[in-house]
Amino acid sequence: MKIAVFPGSFDPITIGHVDLVARALPLFDQIVVAVGTNTTKKYLFSLEQRLEWLHQVFDRYPQVRVEHFPNLTAHYCQRIGARYLLRGLRNGSDFDYEKTISQINHIVGGGIETVFLIAQPEMSHISSTIVREIIVGGGDASPFIPKEMHITI
């Protein structure tokens, strides 16, 4: 069974994330959308809130599971028998960052391969960072987030 982990902060999930998972569905038997814990990051939304939104969006896909994990992504993959990581590339800075992490995960995770999908042009400007700024600034983030999400902070 081909399992891919799509790891991220999803703080919050955007339509860019959803598009990436939808496009990766034909490539894998199962995709685990997994919220990691990055000790250097401060999150706007609680883990519970982020997981609730991910369930709202992905529970309709039988091939997709929503999980969360502590510590290293590579060890999590090994624990659940996933040999692939899924990541998106929006631009050159995504590439520079992802290249190193992918090489490290390949070593730490005993051969885990990262599969990259290039963001669709109409999604490549969308990031959780921008969405957080809009929300904190009191703007309307609805063009960038799944329609089933209702944000209150």
Ligand code: ADP
């Ligand atoms: P992290 O904190 O690990 O970067 P994110 O939640 O910001 O997690 O992103 C998770 C993954 O989703 C990353 O691989 C990122 O490149 C990808 N991603 C985010 N936004 C988009 C988008 N608009 N189009 C395609 N991929 C995206």
